[in-house]
Amino acid sequence: MILSVANLKGGVGKTTLCYHLAYLFTRKNFRTLLIDIDPQGNLTSCYLSTPPDTSNHVKRLFENEIPIPIKINENLHLVASSIELSKHESQIKLESYFKLKAYLELPEVRKKWNVVLIDTPPALNIFTSNALIVSQYVLCIVDPGDFAILGYKEVKDIIFDVVKRLILMPNL
Ligand SMILES: Nc1ncnc2c1ncn2[C@@H]1O[C@H](COP(=O)(O)OP(=O)(O)OP(=O)(O)O)[C@@H](O)[C@H]1O
Ligand SMILES: [Mg+2]
Numbered sequence: 001m002i003l004s005v006a007n008l009k010g011g012v013g014k015t016t017l018c019y020h021l022a023y024l025f026t027r028k029n030f031r032t033l034l035i036d037i038d039p040q041g042n043l044t045s046c047y048l049s050t051p052p053d054t055s056n057h058v059k060r061l062f063e064n065e066i067p068i069p070i071k072i073n074e075n076l077h078l079v080a081s082s083i084e085l086s087k088h089e090s091q092i093k094l095e096s097y098f099k100l101k102a103y104l105e106l107p108e109v110r111k112k113w114n115v116v117l118i119d120t121p122p123a124l125n126i127f128t129s130n131a132l133i134v135s136q137y138v139l140c141i142v143d144p145g146d147f148a149i150l151g152y153k154e155v156k157d158i159i160f161d162v163v164k165r166l167i168l169m170p171n172l
Contacts, residue, residue: 001114001115001116001136001137002104002116002118002134002135002136002137003021003115003116003117003118003135003136003137003138003139004117004118004120004131004132004135004137004138004139005017005018005021005117005118005119005120005138005139005140005141006120006128006131006132006138006139006140006155007122007140007141007142007148007151007152007155008122008123008124008128008151008154008155009122009142009143009147009148009150009151009152010122011122011143012122012141012142012143012148012151013141013143014119014120014122014141015038015042015043015046015119017139017141018034018043018117018118018119019043019046021117022034022076022117025075025114025115025117026073026075026076029075030075030114030115031075031112031113031114031115032075032076032077032113032114032115032116032117033069033077033078033079033109033112033113033115033116033117034072034076034077034078034079034116034117034118034119035058035078035079035100035116035117035118035119035131036058036078036079036080036081036119037058037081037085037100037118037119037120037121037127037128037130037131038081038085038119038120038121038127039081039082039083039084039085039086039089039121039127040081040083040121041080041081041082041083041085042119043078043081043119044078044080044081044082047070047072047078047080048070048080051082051084052070052080052081052082055067055068056068056069056070056078056079056080057079057080057081057082057084057085058079058080058081058085059081059084059085059087059088061099061100061102061103061130062085062088062091062096062099063088066103066106067079067080067103077113085127088126089125089126089127091126092126096126096130097126097129097130097133098130098133099130100118100130100131100133100134101130101133101134104116104134118131118134118135120132122151124154124158128158129158129162132155132158132159132162133162133166138155138159140152140155140156
């Protein structure tokens with residue numbers, strides 16, 4: 001299962017939810033891969049006290065390299081992030097939207113994990129798009145406020161848009 005947590009509104013609890021879901025899945029003995037694809041790197045800092053090594057960094061996907069997940073415990077690994085990711089934000093090539101999909105479809109990656117949880121930034125950018133494109137499920141978290149509900153509606157519209165485009169371009 002590949003699941004993204006998304007809302008275009010910031011600060012609604014996306015990262016916190018990912019963190020707690022990861023704990024719950026690993027307790028149930030699911031082999032869980034966390035992917036922090038937010039340049040803020042907040043999920044990463046829940047586990048690491050220093051910036052991640054380049055080899056473990058999600059930015060590698062955008063440099064045509066394969067990131068190596070960091071082992072957090074027996075059932076939990078993390079592809080980490082930090083502000084370094086933001087230098088790839090302006091990539092506009094079509095193939096850049098499918099980097100995470102290509103990674104998660106690698107046979108050695110695919111067979112290793114039962115659950116992949118992706119924490120996204122509060123924006124519709126290349127990173128959120130990568131997450132939505134590869135996800136089977138999107139959990140859109142809202143807090144009780146108009147802006148978060150607006151952010152949810154925007155995510156829903158984007159998902160429909162992405163699905164429509166994927167149907168039009170089945171070979172991608
Ligand atoms: N269920 C909750 N109840 C109360 N506070 C919460 C809850 N979930 C998260 N918080 C707090 O809200 C703040 C924002 O949470 P978090 O960083 O998880 O949001 P986010 O959506 O990931 O933010 P961003 O959009 O910047 O990535 C944090 O201080 C967090 O501790
Ligand atoms: Mg966050």
